[in-house]
Amino acid sequence: MRIAFLYEHPTWSDQLLTVLQRRIPGIVPVNVAELRFDTDTSNCGFSAAINRINIMPSADRLPQVVFQTQHYLSWLEQSGVRMINGARAHAIGSSKAMQNGVFSSLNLAYPNGIAIYRQEDAINAAEQIGYPAIVKPNIGGSGSGISLYQNRAELEQAVQIKALDLGVDRTGIVQQYIRSDGFVYRVEVLGDALFYSIKQPVVTGEFNYCAAEGCSTDDPEQTVSTEQRATEGEDFDFCVLNNDAGGIQTHNPAPTVVDNVVRIIKASGADFGGVEYFIDTGTGQPCYYDFNPYSNFVSDGENLLGFSPEERFTDFVCHILNIGR
Numbered sequence: 001m002r003i004a005f006l007y008e009h010p011t012w013s014d015q016l017l018t019v020l021q022r023r024i025p026g027i028v029p030v031n032v033a034e035l036r037f038d039t040d041t042s043n044c045g046f047s048a049a050i051n052r053i054n055i056m057p058s059a060d061r062l063p064q065v066v067f068q069t070q071h072y073l074s075w076l077e078q079s080g081v082r083m084i085n086g087a088r089a090h091a092i093g094s095s096k097a098m099q100n101g102v103f104s105s106l107n108l109a110y111p112n113g114i115a116i117y118r119q120e121d122a123i124n125a126a127e128q129i130g131y132p133a134i135v136k137p138n139i140g141g142s143g144s145g146i147s148l149y150q151n152r153a154e155l156e157q158a159v160q161i162k163a164l165d166l167g168v169d170r171t172g173i174v175q176q177y178i179r180s181d182g183f184v185y186r187v188e189v190l191g192d193a194l195f196y197s198i199k200q201p202v203v204t205g206e207f208n209y210c211a212a213e214g215c216s217t218d219d220p221e222q223t224v225s226t227e228q229r230a231t232e233g234e235d236f237d238f239c240v241l242n243n244d245a246g247g248i249q250t251h252n253p254a255p256t257v258v259d260n261v262v263r264i265i266k267a268s269g270a271d272f273g274g275v276e277y278f279i280d281t282g283t284g285q286p287c288y289y290d291f292n293p294y295s296n297f298v299s300d301g302e303n304l305l306g307f308s309p310e311e312r313f314t315d316f317v318c319h320i321l322n323i324g325r
Contacts, residue, residue: 088269137167
């Protein structure tokens with residue numbers, strides 16, 4: 001049995017790959033940054049595939065890999081490969097518009113959003129949603145390309161100079177700004193079961209709340225203090241790589257939240273994944289805003305969580321594929 005392990009970010013994958021290869025015979029790493037494939041389905045060579053690919057723009061990755069990856073996942077399914085987080089989960093995970101559709105179909109609270117592809121359409125969209133408003137790429141991640149506008153004049157100026165970042169496919173979302181209780185919450189599930197849950201403090205002007213080392217879309221050598229960010233006006237990402245100690249904490253989500261996350265994962269066609277939400281201070285209720293189908297493990301997970309997330313994830317894969325542990 002040959003099992004493809006699909007990945008694109010070594011920092012997120014090395015430790016998990018080591019555990020998978022130790023425990024499961026036939027694991028074959030496939031780095032999509034180097035992906036090319038024979039489209040003859042008889043030459044596939046895999047009976048199963050584990051998708052841990054995150055579609056996230058970065059300076060050192062050609063944007064075409066985003067679309068090549070989606071083609072490959074769909075082709076694997078055409079070839080009869082048993083997918084763990086297949087093409088549908090991947091497509092929804094890469095599209096903020098599709099995620100909003102999932103939240104809406106499940107009658108869950110989420111930030112109201114309007115999908116656009118022309119920068120000038122952001123002005124009317126923001127008027128419909130109300131200010132402050134966020135504009136962000138539809139395909140994005142780790143805070144990449146997100147901007148907050150307090151009023152129409154600010155947004156009109158950005159549109160006039162074509163400053164809006166609509167991402168690798170030039171489509172974006174104009175989104176309602178949610179005032180939170182000061183934390184971002186992330187709940188990870190494996191199938192129907194809670195994997196782990198964390199929270200981290202919101203930082204004014206920052207939009208990257210990735211829990212894994214190395215996810216920043218900026219230069220990792222550029223580590224500055226919060227005071228420097230405020231005085232210099234630089235748009236540095238808030239990431240564990242640049243985070244003060246104690247930023248990420250474990251927390252116990254309400255059973256209803258876990259149930260809702262499981263519903264989101266299933267509705268997205270995923271086997272595992274994470275969902276992020278705020279507590280909306282206007283309603284006091286969770287407001288879901290992001291679905292991640294790749295489960296980027298929290299850094300130093302064993303110390304923080306009290307167990308090895310890599311080992312537990314491998315248990316889950318063994319169960320799905322009916323492989324002896």
